[in-house]
Amino acid sequence: MKELLRIIQTIRAALQDGAVTPSVEKAAQDYARACALVEQRLETVAQMLQKGSDYQALQAAEQEPPLLDTAAALSFGEEKAWREFCEAHELPVAAQIHAPTVHALEVLYTKGITANHPLYKDFRSAVLSRDDAKSLHIIRTILKLNPADENAKSEFQRLQHKHYQTTLEKLRATLKTDDEETIARLIEELSSLAPDEKLQREEAFVQGQSIRRSWRTRQAAERLPGLISQFQEPHGKDDWRAVGSLLEEITGLITEFSIEPTDEDQKRTLAEITRYHGQRLAADEQQRNFQKSLRSFIAFVEEVETRLLTGAGLTYAELEEKDESFVRQWKELEGHRLPVPNNALQRITRAGQDLRSRLLGMQRARRIRTLMATAAAVFVMLGLASVAFHAWKAHSLSEELAAYREKQTSQPAEELIRQLREKDPLLLRWPFLQSRLEEVDAWASQSRGLERQVITALDDLESSFKNGVSRLPAPALMRGLEDASTIIQQLPQDLAAEPKNRLATLRTRADLHLTDLAKLQSGESAATLAKLESQASEILSFESSAAQATAKVKTFEESLAKLEVGLKPEVESLRLPTDIESRLLALRQRLTAFKTALDSFSKARTQAVDADSLTAYTRALAAWQDISFTEAAPASVVLDARLDEKAILAALISGGDVNVLNAILEDVSSVHMAPSDPMERDLRLLLELRDDEFLNNIWENNVTDLSTRSSQKTYWSQGKLDEAVVGEARRWSGLCFDPSSAASSVTFTQKDFRRVVFGPGNFGGQGVVSSKLSTTSELMNTLQLSRMTDPEGERFLRPLLEIFEQIIDDKDANPITKAYLMLRLEDMASTRPLAWGFHFSPTLQADLAELHRVLGDTRLRSEDWLLQSVRTRFTSPLNAYFEKTTGRSYMKEAKARREMLTAVARSGLKFGGYVETDLTLRLKIPARAASELWVLSKAGLKPLLVANPQSSLPPANPLKAKEAQPLSPVFFISIDRASLMERFESALSASGSNHTPAAGESLFLAPSQP
Structure with missing residues (x-):
């Protein structure tokens, strides 16, 4: 219902x-x-x-x-x-x-019915079978037949209430599930069982109603894209009625549920289909109205034909009224701008001509009767009457001519003018008639001229068609039709009938031609568009370089622009189909997005080119991270490195150690290679070495056993042994240590050596053959560690580098002692190695590292040089070590390096441009004159030297750095590295130091080159 x-x-x-x-x-x-x-x-x-x-x-x-x-x-x-x-x-x-x-x-x-009616029996049977639905249906019928049956009313109310409660309980149970479809069905069922105001008091109904509304809205939203996609088939078949049905269904959903298509293509499709349906609906309505007007006109024509054929009772007034009605209906028919079938047109034209001829005949008869009556009345006054009659006739003819022009009928006017000139030339002597005749004749001549003009135009248009195809371009064809229509509108009604019909026929042929042309153009456009869409995946790709993409995009856009002409054609009927328009718009959006990305990339590249510092370049490079092109990806690598000029300079001259670079810039070591003031720890270590009992004042004593005349044996003593002579006997005594013992530590004990004389040349006991200061103690005396500082201990007077040189150059000193001293002095310098100039002597650093390698995990003690086990283990490798390091000049090396690295550090890095993604160098003007440039390598972002052989001339080809990291900044140092290196090598040539830096120590001194 x-x-x-x-x-x-x-x-x-x-x-x-x-x-x-x-x-x-x-x-x-x-x-x-x-x-x-x-x-x-x-x-x-x-x-x-x-x-x-x-x-x-x-x-x-x-x-x-x-x-x-x-x-x-x-x-x-x-x-x-x-x-x-x-x-x-x-x-x-x-x-x-x-x-x-x-x-x-x-x-x-x-x-009505009685209680014995079969309906009651059926009702009782349904109740017994507990078929509530059937019972309710039957009792409702009984109430219709017996509205006064109170029992039936009561039973109906009971069953209806039961059905209502049962349905409500089902709803409550279903609300606990996710079955929205059942909830919606129960809500609809409840709505038919009770008034809304009662239902609104039920919480379950209100909740279910909300769920039903949401469910139906969601269903509608899900159906909408599918319904819109169904437009394609009926639209392709030009089945506008099916399109209209779909459109009304979609519009109903949108209105009822307040939803909209979410996809832009579907929105455009819906708008296009709405426009298409509106046009076709208007055309159909126009056709209906035209057919209605045509049927009405044909009926009127049939009536006119019948009346004219019988001639029964047609008065002049009736003829005039039907003539006006004929003109009015003809204008109404013309207003539809549709072609009239030839048979109907011929019938209408013939009836109109017959009607007009009959009307003109009656008009002439009336004029003749009027003239005759007037002539008879004034016959006696022939002279005056003749003149008056002549004037009256001229006046009547003048009015008739005016009426023809007013009614826009030129053919009767032309006929009357011809008759006047041929048969009544005397009437033309009346000025007013002559004037009116010339005026109407000019109008008729002009109309004939327009008629010839429009006929020529229509002939040209008709001749342009061959096999239903016009040779004229579509815009020219439509302009020709519009121009012809404009001329026809200026023609009198009787001259316009045939041209109008021809124009309507031409419009129909033009519409068919344009439809075929539109299909042809659509097919060609679809093929071209498919080709462009295929090319788009390659051309509009972010995998290619921006330069290549820019060149390809220009050609691609030119091809796309040619297709887009069909989006706004001069002739609306040649507009491209909706699906092609949607694909074109999607492709244009894709192209626009790609061009936007190209523009963004170009701007980002321009900012990078314009950067005049590393900070500005890094800031410009940040924009590259948002670029979709693959060639912009290296920007992240460079930015993630968080580059700064000091870190790069440190990598260049100090192995990447910024602290060393700062020490160079601040000249922490000064030219003296020593800190300005000693630390308490330094003084304590120097005192420990000065007062060490195992290093200082240790004497080497050679003792012989006189009784056996055996080989000599060496004892080490603290200080020189005391010697006493008692008669011929001698005694040497002191704190001694026997190095031949297997002891693991040194302990000096009191020992006496006695030489006894038994006779001339016969000696007994032990005698000290020789005694001398140990080479270790001599080394300690030579080093004069007590003179490392001034007497007050407030400042250093000697650099450690010189002490190391002395230790290494002492060929007599025990190698274990030398190694121990070097390690202790290294330990003293460890708190301030930069102040001691260690960073300027990589040779010393390498020698100390080699010493640690020789000793391994052994921690030497000051007494170890006295122990036989230690001497046996380390004497040979340490002798080899010191043999290799002999002749070192750590101080000379440090001063030479200090001079060179300080000059480089203070000169600093100058930003000179960047490495393009194709590894060519984009250089600033100052950098172009530099003979050497520095970039960051692809492997580890280490400084990489790039020679610029064309620094003095404009490069014929862009300079490339094949091993460089793309988008690496380019730096240069405004100092002549070659001459600086020459001075540096000259300064080190006699130092015994290796002037070739260790790996990673200074890339400036030994640069990597691509």
Whole structure:
């Protein structure tokens, strides 16, 4: 029943606004079908009533939907107007409902029924079988037949309430699940069981109603894209009615659920389809109105033909009225701008000419009768009457000429002018008639000129067509049609009829030609577009370089622009189909986005080129991270390194150690290679070495056993042994240590050596053959560590580098002692190695590292040189070590390096440009003059030297650094590295130091080159 009410609502709206839309056409079909079904059911009921089968008739009438309710809905009060509307617009006309059968059925309902009626039996049976739905249906029918049955009312209310409660409980249970479809169905069912105000008090109903609304909205949103995609098939077949049905369904969803297509292509498709349907609907409505006007005109023509043929009772007034009606209806028909079928046009033209001829004949007869009467009345006054008659006739003819022009009928005017000139030339002596005749003749001549002009134009247009195809370009063809239409509008009505019909025919041929042309152009455009779309994946790729992409994009855009002409053609009918437009727009958007990326890249590259410092370059390079092109990817590598000029300079001259670079810049070591003031730790270590009992004042004593005359044996003593002579006997005593013992530590003990004389040349006991200061103690005395500082211990007077040189150059000193001293002095310098100038002597650093390698994990003690086990283990490797390091000049090396590295550090790095993604160097003007440039290597971002052989001349080809990191900054140092290195090597040539830096120690001294 809801659907039927919707149909009636659509019909009422159509009757009100008079528009025929697809929904109105569908409503007409559905209404006619519903009326036919009702009529069929009424015939069945009528047959049952005739046989006296009232109960069967009631059962048939109560089947869903109830027959009387349906018939009442179909009889909505405007059936007659609707039938006329359908006839006028060629829509299906519904059959009339058989009122007597409806009346007989209504009488059957009003008779009522008794308690023994079969319906009561059926009701009891349904109750016993607990079929509530059937019971409710039967009791509702009983109430219709017996509205006064209180028991039936009570039972109906009980069953309806039970059904309501059962449905409500089902809803409450379903709300606990996610079954939205069942919830929606139960909500609709409840809406038919109770008034809305009652339902709104039920929390479950309100909740379910909200869920139903959300579910239906979501369903509508999900259906919308599918419905829009269905446009393609009917639109391609030009089935605008099917398009209209889809469009109304979509519009209904959008309006009812307040949704919109989310996809831009679908929005454009919907807008295009709406425009297309509006145009086709307007064209259909125009065609309908044209056919209606044509049918009305043909009916009028038939009436005119009949009246003219019989000639019965046609007065002059009637002829004049029909002539005016003919002109009015012809203008109305012309207003539709559609071609009139030739047979109809010929019939209309013939009837119009017959009508006009009859009217002109009656006009002449009236004039003759008037003239005759006037002549007879004034015959006696022939002279005066002749003049008066002559003047009156001239006046009448002048008015007639004016009337022809006013009515825009040139042919009768031309005929009258011809007759006047040939038959009544004397009348033309009247100035007013002569003036009017010349005026109308000029108008008629002008009209004939326009007629010839338009006929020529129409001939040209018609001749341009061959096999349905015009040789004229579409814009020229449409302009020709419009120009012809403009001229036709200036023609009198009688001259315009045939040109108008020819123009309408030409418009139809032009429309067909343009339709074929549009299909051809659409096919060609689709093929070209498919090719461009295929090329787009390669051309609009961020994998290629920006330079290559820019060149390709220009050609690609030119091809795309040629296709885009079809988006706004001079002739609207040649507009490209919606799907091609959507693809074109999508491709244009893709191209625009790609060009935007190219522009962004170009701006980012320009900023990088314009950068005049590393900070500005890094800031410009940050924009490269947002660039989609693959060649911009190296920007992240460079930016992640967080470059700064000091770190790069440190990598260049100090192995990447910024602290060393700062020490060079601040001249921490000064030229003296020593800190300015001693630390307490320094003084304590120097005192420990000065006072060490195992290093200082240790004497070497050679002792012989006189009784056995065996080989000599060495003892080490603290200080020189005390010697005493008692007669011929001698005694040497002191704190001694026997180095031949297997002791692991040194302990000096009191020992006496006695030489006894038994006779001349006969000695006994032990005698000290020789005694001398140990080479270790001599070394300690030579080093004069106590003079490292001033007497007050407030400042250093000697650099450690010189002490190291002394230790290494002492060839007599024990190597273990030398190694121990070097390690202790290294330990003293470890807190301030930069102040001691260690960073300027990589040779010393290398020698100390080698010493640690020789000793391994052994920690030497000051006494170890006295122990036989240590001497056995380390004497040989240490002798080899010191043999290799002999002749070192650490101080000379340090001073030479200090001079060179300080000059480089203070000169500093100058920003000179950057390495392009193709590894060519983009150089600033100052950098172009530099003979050597520095970039960062691809492997580890280490400084890499790039020679610039064309620094003095403009380069023929861009300079490249094949091993450089793309987008690496380029630096140069405004100092002559070659001459600086020459001075440095000269200074070190006699130092014994290796002037070649160790790996990673100074890339400036030994640069890597691509």
